[in-house]
Amino acid sequence: GTAVALENVRKTYQLGEPVHALDGVSLEIPRGSYTAIMGPSGSGKSTLMNLVGCLDTPTEGTVVVDGEDVAALTDRERTTLRGTTVGFVFQTFNLMPRLTALENVALPQLFQDVDRGTRRERARDLLERVGLADRADHLPNELSGGQRQRVALARALVNDPALVLADEPSGNLDTETEADILDLFAEFHDAGTTMIVVTHERHVAERAERIVHLLDGTLERIEELDGSDEGA
Ligand code: ADP
Ligand code: ADP
Numbered sequence: 001g002t003a004v005a006l007e008n009v010r011k012t013y014q015l016g017e018p019v020h021a022l023d024g025v026s027l028e029i030p031r032g033s034y035t036a037i038m039g040p041s042g043s044g045k046s047t048l049m050n051l052v053g054c055l056d057t058p059t060e061g062t063v064v065v066d067g068e069d070v071a072a073l074t075d076r077e078r079t080t081l082r083g084t085t086v087g088f089v090f091q092t093f094n095l096m097p098r099l100t101a102l103e104n105v106a107l108p109q110l111f112q113d114v115d116r117g118t119r120r121e122r123a124r125d126l127l128e129r130v131g132l133a134d135r136a137d138h139l140p141n142e143l144s145g146g147q148r149q150r151v152a153l154a155r156a157l158v159n160d161p162a163l164v165l166a167d168e169p170s171g172n173l174d175t176e177t178e179a180d181i182l183d184l185f186a187e188f189h190d191a192g193t194t195m196i197v198v199t200h201e202r203h204v205a206e207r208a209e210r211i212v213h214l215l216d217g218t219l220e221r222i223e224e225l226d227g228s229d230e231g232a
Contacts, residue, residue: 002064003163003194004029004052009061011047011217021047022058023217031162034185034195036205039214045198046167048214052196053165054082066162083111087161089153089169095140101127101147102136105154112159126154129187131180146173153181157188164188166197170204182207 004027011022022044029035029052037045050056051063057071064070066085070078095104106123114122127136130150140148149172156164166185170178186207189195197208205211211223 001031002028003031005064007062009058009063012059020217025219027219031194032192034189034208036208036211037198038205038211043214044217045214049165049167049198053086053088054078085162087156087164089156089166095148095151097140100137100139101132101151104151105158108155108159122158126158129184130154146177163194168199
């Protein structure tokens with residue numbers, strides 16, 4: 001099946017002179033696939049991610065996520081689709097300042113039908129997988145930038161979303177932490193999650209199955225990577 005389908009998508013920002021952030025993009029992302037998005041600054045990567053993440057709607061064309069035409073949904077339905085299907089790993093981490101790392105990670109599960117013990121157990125497991133088990137009871141301002149990013153990552157993955165959208169997920173991370181995060185992505189991919197990762201780093205993109213290259217709001221080319229991504 002198809003996780004995400006864009007058909008002839010145009011996104012125009014009207015600030016005086018109109019800017020076509022995306023201009024006639026058609027793209028199908030199969031369920032369970034691992035896609036990297038690359039392109040120079042201003043090529044439309046963030047705009048594409050916002051559309052796929054149901055944060056925005058196209059000016060023209062259609063965006064279908066998990067079988068739903070995003071533009072045809074009410075705001076409320078879009079919010080629900082976002083909350084149940086999509087996990088965002090974006091640079092702006094927005095951690096709750098008065099909640100511990102563990103509580104932050106457990107938060108998205110409040111809207112799920114799981115008891116408190118299970119929520120904490122699941123949050124602890126995710127913190128362990130991002131290498132922060134020993135920081136579970138720290139507040140965000142007691143963590144480094146890289147640690148906060150990992151808490152945000154654990155929170156994005158805690159509900160086991162069908163679709164994970166990551167924007168420069170390893171931007172501020174040291175090499176070792178980056179490797180851990182990319183291994184975690186590979187694990188989620190192996191478990192059937194659809195992964196879409198925006199990156200400037202070729203070696204990050206090469207963990208994916210294909211690289212979508214954007215240029216000036218258009219799809220320049222799709223590069224299929226044949227080396228299978230078997231983890232260590
Ligand atoms: P990238 O993520 O590849 O850097 P963006 O999707 O952020 O590219 O931007 C694509 C184009 O759209 C750029 O020319 C940018 O200036 C413009 N753009 C993006 N967001 C907005 C906005 N909210 N209002 C006006 N122009 C925008
Ligand atoms: P990074 O290279 O990941 O940004 P830092 O050099 O900022 O890491 O932090 C190193 C260590 O100091 C981390 O273990 C972090 O938990 C701790 N730390 C950073 N900022 C604070 C703070 N405000 N209060 C307590 N501990 C902190």
